[in-house]
Amino acid sequence: MSSHHENDPPLGIRSPERGPETAAPVHEHITDALKTPDLIRLDGNVVLARFETMKVYAALGAVRTLLHRGRILPGQTLIDSSSGIYALALAMACHRYGLRCHIVASSAVDSVMRAQLEVLGATVDQMPPSQNLQLDQERRVRRVRELLADRPDFHWMRQYHDPVHYVGYRELAELVTGALPDAPLTVVGAVGTGASTGGLVQALRETGRAVRLVGVQPFGSVTFGSEHFSDPEAIIAGIGSSIPFENVRHELYDTVHWLDFRHAMAGAIGLLQEHATFAGLSTGAAHLVSSWEAxxxxxxxxxxxxxxxGHRYAERVFARHTEAQDMRTLRPRPIGTLDELRPPWSVMEWARRPDPASARCTNSVEPVEVTP
Structure with a gap:
């Protein structure tokens, strides 16, 4: 795969024309500048929407909608649990609209992120280091409930469950519609809370566009039925979950890929090597998947x-770049049911099934540890 393209790419994707310089827009708040992604052509039929923090769409859309509906009021404290980028997005949305912010942070939130949150005025409860994602998430939810019991005036944003987080991605759908040709489209992204992939694709499909949705999951996530696996190296907190998320609408997904940490790392390093694009681990996983799909x-x-x-993965991923596999040599194992799921990389035509139970042939599975 080459990162240099001399000819016009297919499918009507055009490089910007050279012409007179135009004035950049003057934004009223940093959130307006951050939410818009850079669209980067990785190959003739692959475009990366590269965000500084994608969840600005979710947080802004949710806060604006809740204010409009009167469910929250200026000056009120918004609280939620986060492993990183939603926390920052929510803190910035609160800064913009005169709201207070309280974050119950994952142990994965680093000192740089925590400092930003505190300077923005957010109060931060950070969980102690834990052995796995499930324990970290359970502690966070328990702490949120404790705080709400003491402070019923707090509003719990429930990014994992409240469908209000879909609203902001309609704006992203409008951007995609305006920027990309009206051709059959496949969207590839980490599932996480379900709001980004689900919100974008649902809005695009409502326009009548033919859109396939390909979701990316780590082993160990309950969301698409891989909870009986354990990946000791996994630090991809934003891709999967140890608890069910109501914002994941399984029936929106056409295909699902499960990758281990080493494959996600190969994709992230490959993206930087081939395209000089420094992005997070979930982006690396999606890049690897999209290369195969395309x-x-x-x-x-x-x-x-x-x-x-990629900043929060600098030490644990990018500093280890000499260990990374060549992503061009990697291939997934196609499976027909969740009973066939195996590390390090499996792919299944999900076919818009309503839940993981409908994707199994048997009802019991034994725990399996992913071998590094």
């Missing part, structure tokens, strides 16, 4: 969601 269906346009930059 090669199988070259006539279809593929849009990759790059949720954040």
């Amino acid at each position: 090669a199988r269906d070259p006539e279809r346009l593929h849009l990759v969601l790059g949720a954040d930059t």
Whole structure:
């Protein structure tokens, strides 16, 4: 795969024309500048939407809607649990609209992120280091409930469950519609809370556009039925979950890929090597998946969601770049049911099934540890 393209790309994706310089817009608040992604063509039929923090769409859309509906009031404290980028997005939305913010933070939130939150005026409860994602998430939810019991005036944003977080992605759908040709489209992204992939694709499909949705999951996530696996190296807190998320609408997804940490790392390092694009681990996983998907269906346009930059993975991923596998040599194992799921990389035609139970042949599975 080459990162240099001399000819006009197919499918009507055009490089910007050279012409007179135009004035950049003057934004009223930093959130307006941050929410818009850079669209980068990775290959003829693959475009990366690379965000500094994608969840600004979710947080802004949710806060604006809740204020409009009178469910929250200026000066009120908004509280939620987060492993990183939603926390920052919510703190910035609160800064913009004169609201207070309280974050119950994952142990994965680093000192740089915590400092930003505190300077923005958010109060931060951070969980102690834990052995796995499930324990970290359970502690966070328990702490949120404790705080709400003491302070019923707090509003719990419930980013994992409240469908109000879908609203902001309609604006992203409008941007995609305006920027990309009206061709059959495949959206590839980490599932996480379900709001980004689900919100974008639902809005695009409502316009009548033919859109496939490809979701990316880590092993160990309950969301698409891989909870019986354990990946000791997994630090992809924003991709999967140890608890069910109501904002994940399984029936929106056409295909699901499960990747281990090493494959996500290969994708992130490959993206930087081939395209000089420094992005997070979930983006690396989506990049690897989209490369395989696009090669199988070259006539279809593929849009990759790059949720954040690579800064918080600098030490645990990018500093270890010499260990990374060559992503061009990696291939997934196609499976027909969840009973066949195996590390390090499996792919299944989900076919818009309503839940993981409908994707199994048997009802019991034994725990399996992913071998590094």
